[in-house]
Amino acid sequence: MIPALSSRPVPTFPSARDELACTHCGLPVPAAAREGAEPCFCCSACELAYGIIHGAGLGAYYERRDRVIGAAETAARATGKSYAEYDDAAFLTRYVTVSGPDRRIELFLEGIHCTACVWLVERLPRLLPGVRSASLELGRSALEVVFDAESVAPSAIARALDTLGYAPHPSAATQREGERRAERALWVRLGVAGALAGNVMLMALALYSGAAEDAPYAALFRWGSLLLTAPSVFFCGSVFLRGGWAALRTRVPHMDLPISIGILAGFAQSAYNTLFGRGDVYFDSLAVLIFLLLVGRWLQQRHHQRAQGALDLIAALSPATARLVEGEARRDVPASAVREGELVEVRVDERLPVDGIVVEGRSSIDAAWLTGESLPEDVKPGDRVYAGTSNREKTLLVRAESPVTGSRLARLLESVERAQARRAPIVRLADRVAGVFVVVVLALAAVTFGVWSFIDRARALDHAVALLVVTCPCALGMATPLAVSAALKRAARAGIFFKGGEFLEALARPGTIAFDKTGTLTEGRLALVSFEGDPSVKALVSAAESRSGHPIGRALVAAFGATPGLAVESVSEVPGLGLTARVSGHPVRVGSSEHVGGAGVRASFPWREALAHAAELGHPAVAVAVDGEVRAVAAFSDPLRTDTRASLDALRGAGYSVAVLSGDQSRVVDTVAERLGPLLEARGGMLPEQKQAWIERAGERGPIVMVGDGVNDAAAMAAADVAIAVHGGAEASLGASDVFMTAPGVGKVLEAVVGARRTLAVIRRGIVFSLAYNVLGVALCMGGWISPLFAALLMPLSSLTVVTQALRARTFDAPRRMP
């Protein structure tokens, strides 16, 4: 139901009448907690966060946030953890760097959305004395905190961020360092290439205009160009030369190969001609070519960085510490130190550190990310529980069955990594074209050389090289990166984030789309579907449930409305069974048959049959007893989103087949599947490992896309050609996803597919354009009519056309229509 591992709020419930939103996080406020006027809060944690923000004079956050995102709908909620492990010596050496008296730590924050978040988080030094500075990188949701180790502990920083609703996770900065170096290296290449290209062009202008006709000046400009172009080719352009060499060695077609051939041939001949003072030089074309290609490469890389590093988040799911039980005493130890057979205590809202068997206590466990089961699962002594799931209601004592490394979570993470490593890279359209291109161009150059050897032996080599330079696929090399990066930008504006351009191409090929049911096709909450029995008890039920945070309680209050007139005298909830309350003097029981149907219960209708019927349909149901008499039965289900059917039909219309793989009970899945139209397959009760196997089998038949929202899908997602994570799921599923969507539902998936197809059409058009220019260039070269001036004009012209059409194409922001 509510993703246990994420502090992202579920979308506000639209069907509830008279809904009050929490001033801090925007979640609905339980009926009983309403005090009338704003501010009002859904829980004490939000109230605390609000108090802290206002107390530090930062109340402007709320105005700001409401202005940026319209309504208070996306602030996050505190998890209330202690973060004691942040003060551990091992933690400090791993994540905290020391510089003089200052300490530095980088944290990934959940729930960063907009400018208001940047504003609030960067005022951390005002909330917490001892913090020197906090600077947030919006693109990666990474916060760098510099603090004074004497006056503030890392755990206090983590707690402060958590209270504000941004649950922190430590980031291993070493891996990021490598990426940053690569990024900066590309920047340097780009800048230097630009400076060199500008200067070489100026000199070329002098040569073309004839201002340097006299021998010494012509030689000066040619030698100057040579000196400036050499670093451009061998330093800035080395990325292409290396790529070309790799393509040659591994025999995998790649854009870099024709580029390298063009650059090297042009440079060699130009240098030779400069040395001996004869013939033409192409230095300006080469320098500009390298600069433009680097711009394309840079645009491409820029979009790859988003949402990376999220794999760290998955590892952060299993808690770092465990509370070991030693007789009466409790001792915090690192989770990795827990051995088989030892007892650990797990309090409410904590995650389990290890797999084990419950020894003491009854509670419910939210295992949504592992099993996909949307409702919390009730556990009692003797039941098996898994690491990473969270305890919902009462303290549990658990006997560890295996060390941390042997847990199901650890195995799942391993299989994600294995599946990702095994995944074949997607060969891009442009690279496939490049493979053919190289062969054709080399053949044409050979023909040109051969034919001109008979006509004019001295000019033969010149013409052949001119052909190689002119056909050097600048436009082709830019067409794809530009179209892709423009599309990615537009997609991001529409709330769809792609981790790389290749996924656009993969998504555009019709294949199989597998959905995880929970939260993708359905709303991810319970709603009342049937109510049998005496309608007069509705008001009593609603009053009794108004204080309950249980999904069923919320659904009942939403369906029956608030009942301010009734006095609720006492309420008690038994985990996994139901609720007992006294409303206006009437004892009210709502819950399972076990809870309601105690000794001496009377009934006015066949309620046990009604419960059994609901169970057959896969709907959770409760019975209601008032004054010791069973009066009604209410059944619930997770309703389909309104746009689900239409979007699925549109996808099928475009040639995709749709499958549903769910961890929910088979009966529930069957009921939902009936309303989805023709499906390839609809299966319930699937374990993460089974999903992965299914995806791998389907992947052998054709392209496969997996849409999921939890870590339970992570392995299957990693095995798919394209993995899509939808909003509302655990942030951790980002780690395994290639595409991330900020809005839930199938509608967004359809939008992504439509946009991807449009982008591919733009890419194809760009390739056709640049090939047309090359055909023209080849014709001129073979005829011997080309000159360096003409080559210098033709190249930017072709690039300009391609760039314009790539940037102007409407890919993600036009109305949905399947191209």
Added chain:
Amino acid sequence: MTVLFIVLPLAVLLSLLAALAFVWATRCGQFDDLDTPAVRLLCDDLGERPRSPSQHPSRSPP
């Protein structure tokens, strides 16, 4: 026109200096994050003065 033999290397030297400045800026991390600074600018000019906590007496922090 012989002045070209002096001016041309001079011009190249100037652009070399510009390129070096660019490399230096890159090494300092000027181009590491291109998104947040634009957003931060929007934030800073809005009501920065602290509010008196008495406005929300019942919600003051513990």
